[in-house]
Every structure is written in structure tokens, then in C-alpha cells.
Amino acid sequence: MPKAGIVTVVGKPNVGKSTLLNRIVGQKLSITSPKPQSTRDRIVGINSTGEAQMVILDTPGLLNPRYPLQQAMRQTALRALDDADVIVYLADATEGTPPPLNVAAELPSLPRAPIVTVLNKSDAVPTARREMTPTDAGVMYVSALTGDGIPELMQRIAQELPDSPFLYPEDEISTQPVRFFVAELVRETVLEQLHDEVPYSVAVQVEEYREERSPLYIRAVIYVERDSQKAIIIGSKGAQIRRLGEAARKKIESFVGSKVYLDLWVKVLANWRKNPGSLSRFGYQPVTGKSK
Ligand code: GDP
Ligand code: MG
Secondary structure, three states, X not given: OOEEEEEEEEEOOOOOHHHHHHHHHOOOOOOOOOOOOOOOOOEEEEEEEOOEEEEEEEOOOOOOOOOHHHHHHHHHHHHHHHHOOEEEEEEEHHHOOOXXXXXXXXXXXXXXXXXXXXXXXXXXXXXXXXXXXXXXXXXXXXXXXXXXXXXXXXXXXXXXXXXXXXXXXXXOOEOOOHHHHHHHHHHHHHHHHHOOOOOOOOEEEEEEEEOOOXXXXXEEEEXXXXXXXXXXXXXXXXXXXXXXXXXXXXXXXXXXXXXXXEEEEEEEOOOXXXXXXXXXXXXXXXXXXXXX
């Protein structure tokens, strides 16, 4: 009997969840950024090797809810925990051994799925120090960046998966539509080029995606919260948005594997992060009523 199931990667912001997902799936799916909180959606990647298939969820960081966007992120992460067959609890090895997941995430009880605790960024820890840390509790060291320890981690996850036929066709790497990733690549580019000026106020929506045209035609809108942010994104005589468009187009071209015409727009949607309607429009699940 083959093994298959849902693997939820969970951990604090910036511990390397997106990098690990990209490493496991073998293609750039989840955006990575030196700034925390860049992942705000449940991204599903799929790895099928031999007798095991892992459907992987990349959760947003389990944060203390402070404003609606972060509450929505927390709810999404908690749901991903409920759905999991295996939980990969990722922590930063340079910060030592993490507290148990239920403590770190303030969970009322332990999740039902087995938890594999993984210390990432092993490349940034001296080997001597690593050997002193007891690993008998099943804690694994990996480097999502270099790939060190990843085959062992994959084996361990496969062991923990339930017996099940594959859940998706073997050659599929993701269940998310391509335009979702296109929007993510545009948002990543904005964060890279303008992170200090427009932190977390950016959402991107692909409003038109025409495969029958050559080059492939994509119209995407960058949403910001204030006129001043719109002005920054456009830049003097449109110089900034041209720079954004060019860099984003190159990433999209290498992702979709063809020439792309990227038609990039900026719109102001005041306070979208505080507005449940806007949050769900951009794919976040706003928190309504009692929180879990
Ligand atoms: P996330 O917020 O948990 O999704 O973290 P990211 O995957 O976006 O990574 C956050 C930062 O840590 C980025 O700058 C990554 O390049 C870096 N990073 C991720 N994995 C490793 C690793 O194994 N070693 C080192 N040295 N850095 C890493
Ligand atoms: Mg991430």
C-alpha cells in the first residue's frame, strides 16, 4: 500500500518554512523573503516519490493576533493543523531547541497528527554545538538552504504518513492555479524593491490572464492602502513601476516558461487590511465571531 497525506509545515515567521517547501517541491512556489510574514496564504505543494505522496501546506506564521490580517493568518494556520496527517514543526537552529508546539502556538491541546520537530538553518550552527544538543527526542537538523538533511527528513515524513492511495496525479506539483503564483511573484517583487516604504500593505490580484495571446498577456493590479503608497510604487514619471514590472515579468516568464506581457496597475483600497470584505477578496479568511 502506498502512503499519502497532508503535511503541514508550521513555525514562527522567518524560520524558513517557504524555503523548505520550495526545496521539497523542487520548484519555487512559496515566496521567500528576509522579512517575516511574507506568506499569507495556504500554499499547497505536492511531492510524489516512490511509494509516498506529500501534499504540503505552508502556513503563515502563528502570530499573536494584533490586527485583522494577523487574526486571519492565525485562523488559517490553526485550520492547517487540524487538517494535517503529519506536522513538521520548524524552528531556527540558531535559536536553540524550541518550546513544544502547543506551548509556542498557545494551542488548547496537542494536535492529533504526529509532530516532527525540525531545526532548520543547520548550516548556520557550528557542528560541535549541534552534536552537544540531544537529538534522541527525534529532533532533526536540516538546512533548507543547502539541502542538507532533507532526504532524511523526507524519509521520516513518509514513515509517518498513513497508508493511502495517492491523493493527486503523480506529476502535479501544486493544486493552486498559475495565476495565484503570478500574483505572489508580483507581490514578492514589490516587497523586494520597496519593503521599507510599503510594508504589508500590498495585495496583488491578477485580473486578466490570456493564454491564447502571444506573448502571454497578464494584467495585474497592485493594491495599496494609501495615495502616498501608490505614488511610491509608481515613482517619478513611472520609473519605479517600470522597474517592478520588468523584474516581476522576468520571474513570471521563468515560472510559466514563455514570454509574458505584464500589464501592471496600482490602485488604492483604503484600509483593506482592516476590512473583512477586502480580506476575503484577496483570499484571506477574515475572522468572524468567536475565535478558536
Ligand atoms: P518563513 O517566513 O518561515 O517562510 O521563512 P522563509 O523561507 O521566507 O525564510 C526566511 C529567511 O531565512 C530567508 O532569508 C531565507 O533565505 C533564510 N533561510 C531559510 N532557510 C535557511 C537555511 O537553511 N539556512 C540559512 N542560513 N538561512 C535560511
Ligand atoms: Mg514564508
